[in-house]
Amino acid sequence: MNLFLKTxxxxxxxxxxxxxxxxxxxxxxxxxxxxxxxxxxxxxGTLKGFDVEIASALCAELKRKCELVEQGWDGMIPAxxxxxxxxxxxxxxxxxxxxxxxxxxAKYYQTPARVVAANxxxxxxxxKGLAGKRLGVQRGTTxxxxxxxxFPDAELVLYATQEEVFQxxxxxxxxxxxxxxxxxxxxxxxxxxxxxxxxxxSDHLDLECYGEGVGIAVRKEDxxxxxxxxxxxxxxxxxxxxxxxxxxYFTVDIYGK
Amino acid sequence: xxxxxxxxxxxxxxYIDSILPxxxxxxxxxxxxxIYGVGITLELTIxxxxxxxxxxxxxxxxxxxxxxxxSPIIWxxxxxxxxxxxxxxxxxxxxxxxxxxxxxxxxxxxxILSSAWWCAxxxxxxxxxxxxxxxxxxxxxxxxxxxxxxxxxxxxxxxGRIRRIILPSAxxxxxxxxxxxxIFMLHGSVVASTITLxxxxxxxxxxxxxxxxxxxxxxxAALLYFAIVFGITRIFRMVERKYLKYLQ
Numbered sequence: 489m490n491l492f493l494k495t496x497x498x499x500x501x502x503x504x505x506x507x508x509x510x511x512x513x514x515x516x517x518x519x520x521x522x523x524x525x526x527x528x529x530x531x532x533g534t535l536k537g538f539d540v541e542i543a544s545a546l547c548a549e550l551k552r553k554c555e556l557v558e559q560g561w562d563g564m565i566p567a568x569x570x571x572x573x574x575x576x577x578x579x580x581x582x583x584x585x586x587x588x589x590x591x592x593x594a595k596y597y598q599t600p601a602r603v604v605a606a607n608x609x610x611x612x613x614x615x616k617g618l619a620g621k622r623l624g625v626q627r628g629t630t631x632x633x634x635x636x637x638x639f640p641d642a643e644l645v646l647y648a649t650q651e652e653v654f655q656x657x658x659x660x661x662x663x664x665x666x667x668x669x670x671x672x673x674x675x676x677x678x679x680x681x682x683x684x685x686x687x688x689x690s691d692h693l694d695l696e697c698y699g700e701g702v703g704i705a706v707r708k709e710d711x712x713x714x715x716x717x718x719x720x721x722x723x724x725x726x727x728x729x730x731x732x733x734x735x736x737y738f739t740v741d742i743y744g745k
Numbered sequence: 746x747x748x749x750x751x752x753x754x755x756x757x758x759x760y761i762d763s764i765l766p767x768x769x770x771x772x773x774x775x776x777x778x779x780i781y782g783v784g785i786t787l788e789l790t791i792x793x794x795x796x797x798x799x800x801x802x803x804x805x806x807x808x809x810x811x812x813x814x815x816s817p818i819i820w821x822x823x824x825x826x827x828x829x830x831x832x833x834x835x836x837x838x839x840x841x842x843x844x845x846x847x848x849x850x851x852x853x854x855x856x857i858l859s860s861a862w863w864c865a866x867x868x869x870x871x872x873x874x875x876x877x878x879x880x881x882x883x884x885x886x887x888x889x890x891x892x893x894x895x896x897x898x899x900x901x902x903x904x905g906r907i908r909r910i911i912l913p914s915a916x917x918x919x920x921x922x923x924x925x926x927x928i929f930m931l932h933g934s935v936v937a938s939t940i941t942l943x944x945x946x947x948x949x950x951x952x953x954x955x956x957x958x959x960x961x962x963x964x965x966a967a968l969l970y971f972a973i974v975f976g977i978t979r980i981f982r983m984v985e986r987k988y989l990k991y992l993q
Contacts, residue, residue, distance in 0.1 A: 628954030
């Protein structure tokens with residue numbers, strides 16, 4: 489019994505030591521990997537994309553070693569709260585609803601959402617035009633919040649990833665989808681498959697659902713990390729690293745005003 | 746009076762809310778969606794079990810018959826469907842079949858495969874039919890030799906034996922194992938939520954996604970599944986008490 493207690497205590501000690509060391513040394517960052525051009529996975533398993541490169545630029549700025557942790561979108565906030573990683577850099581919009589659970593750095597980009605449907609479709613991106621239509625959105629995104637608020641008469645169809653939304657739009661199972669305009673343009677409309685589809689209607693902005701841009705999520709108690717990340721974002725804006733990354737993916741500056 | 750009970754109910758909810766780290770109010774406000782989810786789950790599970798069973802009975806008889814062509818074909822089918830995960834089977838039907846232009850252009854696509862509900866029903870039915878076939882095949886093989894010999898001696902034809910002696914006794918023997926299959930199928934039906942259907946888990950995921958919650962949707966779904974399984978085990982206990990009485 490005594491030996492057992494000793495082993496358990498020793499084990500616990502080692503455990504606490506390793507976790508503190510880990511928490512101090514490496515910054516673990518949660519990324520999604522299914523949200524082109526912001527983050528996607530190459531055939532060889534490496535993670536690529538705007539979010540991923542911003543993450544490494546920020547780590548360089550903070551002079552910290554970083555580890556990317558892949559996490560499905562559904563479980564992103566729970567995993568952050570469960571200490572699976574320390575920050576989320578995965579195109580997560582800063583909204584009031586999310587702020588109840590987690591905290592955000594300053595924004596690192598802000599792009600509008602738009603509706604996509606087939607060229608021949610009469611859908612015009614308005615609530616009236618979408619009434620009774622099947623509208624695809626990725627579950628747990630700001631678009632789910634917005635679609636329920638702005639298109640109450642549309643039939644909402646929820647998907648785990650944005651890639652599945654585009655796939656079912658191609659297969660004709662949904663009439664339209666709403667997502668980030670850059671994502672829709674880059675990973676769908678620009679491809680051969682997407683040629684028969686186009687943006688419908690204008691930009692959708694909504695403070696309640698879409699918030700004030702996309703930020704880096706951290707746990708509420710990590711205010712120090714939050715402030716350092718906010719400062720690092722401004723720093724890479726100034727030293728040109730942001731522009732360099734921005735220009736490899738986009739033709740316009742996506743930081744917004 | 747009615748107003749007073751309502752407010753005390755609300756007070757009770759507020760109290761539960763304050764002691765549990767869960768958003769009970771959100772669950773209660775959206776409970777009608779969960780009830781709808783229970784409907785979808787039961788509909789898919791029960792229909793696939795019924796159709797799967799009806800398919801499994803002739804397949805099990807053919808598989809046990811040592812027929813030179815039918816028996817190996819059915820063995821292959823059950824091997825494939827028991828050897829691959831239900832999730833993979835459902836994905837192949839839902840996303841895979843749509844990649845073939847000739848399927849997409851045919852009537853099968855427009856009337857059946859374009860609907861997530863039908864895709865789920867087809868996948869679930871083929872899956873449970875495979876398991877049930879093997880289960881009944883085992884029960885048929887376990888038929889006591891004496892029963893078959895007595896049937897032959899009293900002049901039963903092959904199909905007469907199957908219908909009047911072998912199947913009734915095999916069904917009885919298969920009841921305990923089949924109750925497991927029913928529960929597995931219910932649990933397997935959560936796969937429906939991955940192809941956009943709003944079954945119990947689908948509604949749970951919707952709730953989590955809509956309000957950026959971690960557990961509330963899953964806990965509610967878990968409790969609902971638990972309640973359904975409780976009902977299923979009760980029903981099977983009754984069935985066993987009736988049909989397996991001679992063993993007790």
